Amino acid sequence: MAGRSPWLQSDQPVGPRPPSxxxxxxxxxxxxxxxxxxxxxxxxxxxxxxxxxxxxxxxxxxxxxxxxxxxxxxxxxxxxxxxxxxxxxxxxxxxxxxxxxxxxxxxxxQPWNSGVVEGHVNRIKMLKRQIFGRAGFALLRKRVLLS
Structure with a gap:
């Protein structure tokens, strides 16, 4: 195969794919x-x-x-x-x-942490993002209390 590129001709066996x-x-x-x-x-x-x-x-x-x-x-x-x-x-x-x-x-x-508080803050921020520009504080308050 005279016309093939030397890069395409390989005697090396292809091994398993390395992990990501x-x-x-x-x-x-x-x-x-x-x-x-x-x-x-x-x-x-x-x-x-x-x-x-x-x-x-x-x-x-x-x-x-x-x-x-x-x-x-x-x-x-x-x-x-x-x-x-x-x-x-x-x-x-x-x-x-x-x-x-x-x-x-x-x-x-220390055996204690603020993980529970951070979880609630994260949940409230998610609720706030969902209603941003659509409703006021009253609806946000209701959603936080009911969720």
């Missing part, structure tokens, strides 16, 4: 016990082939453990480890946590 960044992020953010066996094997292959992703996964998992077990006292150690990595995004995240260290430590230590 979204899939890898989901695997890293999911608790290891909750991953399906196929996902666990694919994540293991990705971590074996990319040391940067493996390092990021280790930091994410340690932060998640600190968050779920309310171990905010370990935050300065985690920040120090995260800022010493070669991962710029993780380093920036750790530096931003350090700006308000007392509040973040309290959030990772």
């Amino acid at each position: 960044a979204r899939a890898v992020a989901r695997w890293i953010l999911t608790h290891p016990d909750a991953l399906a066996e196929g996902d666990r094997l694919q994540l293991k292959a990705v971590l074996a082939n990319c040391p940067e992703v493996a390092a990021l996964a280790e930091h994410v998992r340690s932060f998640a453990h600190m968050l779920t077990h309310l171990q905010g006292d370990q935050l300065p150690t985690w920040i120090e480890a995260a800022t010493s990595t070669e991962l710029p995004s993780l380093r920036r995240f750790a530096q931003h946590l350090e700006r308000d260290l007392d509040a973040v430590t309290a959030g990772l230590t």
Whole structure:
């Protein structure tokens, strides 16, 4: 085939399609016990082939453990480890946590949070957006009280 482009002639077999960044992020953010066996094997292959992703996964998992077990006292150690990595995004995240260290430590230590209040605020804003420009405060008040 003299007329074919050398780019179209390939002796390389086509391998399996690599996972998307979204899939890898989901695997890293999911608790290891909750991953399906196929996902666990694919994540293991990705971590074996990319040391940067493996390092990021280790930091994410340690932060998640600190968050779920309310171990905010370990935050300065985690920040120090995260800022010493070669991962710029993780380093920036750790530096931003350090700006308000007392509040973040309290959030990772205290058993209570404002999640319920934030949920109600989000619901009220959604209702407000739905009737924007169509009705006044009286209807908004009625919808908030009845929903």
